[in-house]
Amino acid sequence: MGENDLTRLEHPIDLLIERDGDREALWWGGRWITRKELDRVARENQGKLSQAGFGRGHRLVTLMPNCPAFLALALAVWRLEGTLVPLNHRSGSEVLLPTLDLVDPFTVVYGEADVKTGDLVASYPSSVVDQDGVLQEVKGAQGSEVTDPDFAVIFATSGTTGLPKAVPLTHGNLMDNVDRCWEFLGFSQEDRILWVLPNFHSFGLTLGGLMGLVRGARQIVVPLFMPPAATLEAIHSGGATVLLLVPAMVEFMKRAIQHGAPKPETVRMVVTGGDRLNLELDSAAVEFLGVPILEGYGTTECSPVVAVNRCYDSRKLGTIGEILPGYSWEVRDDSGRAVGPGEDGILWVKGPSVFGGYYKAPEISSEKLVDRWYDTGDVVRYDEEGYITVLDRVSDLIIVGGFNVYPQEVERVLNRHPAVAQAAVVATDHPVQGQIGRAFVVLKEGTSATSREMISFCKGKLAHYKIPRVFDFVDSLPMSPSGKILRRELRGRD
Structure with a gap:
């Protein structure tokens, strides 16, 4: 040193x-x-x-x-x-x-x-x-x-x-x-x-x-x-x-x-x-x-x-x-x-x-x-006096109450649930936390799950702020030709 x-x-x-x-x-x-x-x-x-x-x-x-x-x-x-x-x-x-x-x-x-x-x-x-x-x-x-x-x-x-x-x-x-x-x-x-x-x-x-x-x-x-x-x-x-x-x-x-x-x-x-x-x-x-x-x-x-x-x-x-x-x-x-x-x-x-x-x-x-x-x-923009406005984040990062949440980390836990075939997590706006996680989940055929069950499954495996608060159970996830999940489409869903 x-x-x-x-x-x-x-x-x-x-x-x-x-x-x-x-x-x-x-x-x-x-x-x-x-x-x-x-x-x-x-x-x-x-x-x-x-x-x-x-x-x-x-x-x-x-x-x-x-x-x-x-x-x-x-x-x-x-x-x-x-x-x-x-x-x-x-x-x-x-x-x-x-x-x-x-x-x-x-x-x-x-x-x-x-x-x-x-x-x-x-x-x-x-x-x-x-x-x-x-x-x-x-x-x-x-x-x-x-x-x-x-x-x-x-x-x-x-x-x-x-x-x-x-x-x-x-x-x-x-x-x-x-x-x-x-x-x-x-x-x-x-x-x-x-x-x-x-x-x-x-x-x-x-x-x-x-x-x-x-x-x-x-x-x-x-x-x-x-x-x-x-x-x-x-x-x-x-x-x-x-x-x-x-x-x-x-x-x-x-x-x-x-x-x-x-x-x-x-x-x-x-x-x-x-x-x-x-x-x-x-x-x-x-x-x-x-x-x-x-x-x-x-x-x-x-x-x-x-x-x-x-x-x-x-x-x-x-x-x-x-x-x-x-x-x-x-x-x-x-x-x-x-x-x-x-x-x-x-x-x-x-x-x-x-x-x-x-x-x-x-x-x-x-x-x-x-x-x-x-x-x-x-992504930012600045004015003539050098004041900067942050417009967006290039990554898929979710910021919950000032803390970073990375979707892949949360998805890795969700995908270990016995009823889950596939999961994707994106940010959704929240009036207090700024953002919270929103999970889109495809269930395995013949299984069922609820939002409460998914939240309970995540407890102890993830910090509380990383656990998604909104769950959407869907038939499939939008995918690109190369097989990547199209998160931008999920973020745009009502």
């Missing part, structure tokens, strides 16, 4: 602790945890990991919700020049186990009370943290493969094929994105940033978990968004000034406030990303959260923020704002030619926030990265 990259990540935290270790850092469990308290747990975990053999180039998987223990583990891992791999502890075996095989962790860490997760990862070396965030006995894979120690985090996705795919981000990638977002959006050390977006989501980890930690702002830590009334209580109790959300959360907060949850009184900024903003939510944000929305856009491969509306005075509602300083960017047509304002094309970006390639997947990397330019796969 380049020494400067590690120094940039570690020393801002250490300096903050040395200068003002008693300063409040994290709102958790009804009280403020100081920087010194967080560091004490991190140092203890660092020692236990080191004694177990964890070190430079090893990977540690976490299966934990947002909590101080997660941050303490992250600091311990990075100080040992290892790599953090935060995964969704509710993702289901169909996704989790192949991903664990791909990243080959030294150890998998989960909470001591999470018996279900412990059973799920029983075949892997695993360790638990207690309620104070301290590692108990560390069981590690001796002789575990060593990879690039410059990788700070590996984010796992299912990929457009539905198979495991992983995005490694370096310390330099993360710090570049943190620094540019901090300056561009005008955060300050007096801010109290809500961290409710999950740590396995790049938006959640980089801006929610990491930015306040290294730049000295306070953070209000919420393990899970649902129920929204509890999140609103944390916003109220911690005095949050900045809310980082996906659009669907605004709708849920509005409904909770209408039913008696506390209305925020200290919020000065709401930033959304992860999904296209329903413009009607902007007025709801003003009424129920106190301020309008600054919409942004990013991808995991870009650490993640690419563009955002800078402030309320200059924002253009319905756009994702301007590209962050530090990126080179072009909008290109199908032939690769850069197009001008008002023309549609694919957004390509290059810069220090952009990753260097997918983990152990050179073929996919070469398709998406050309001369360090990254193909986002998103």
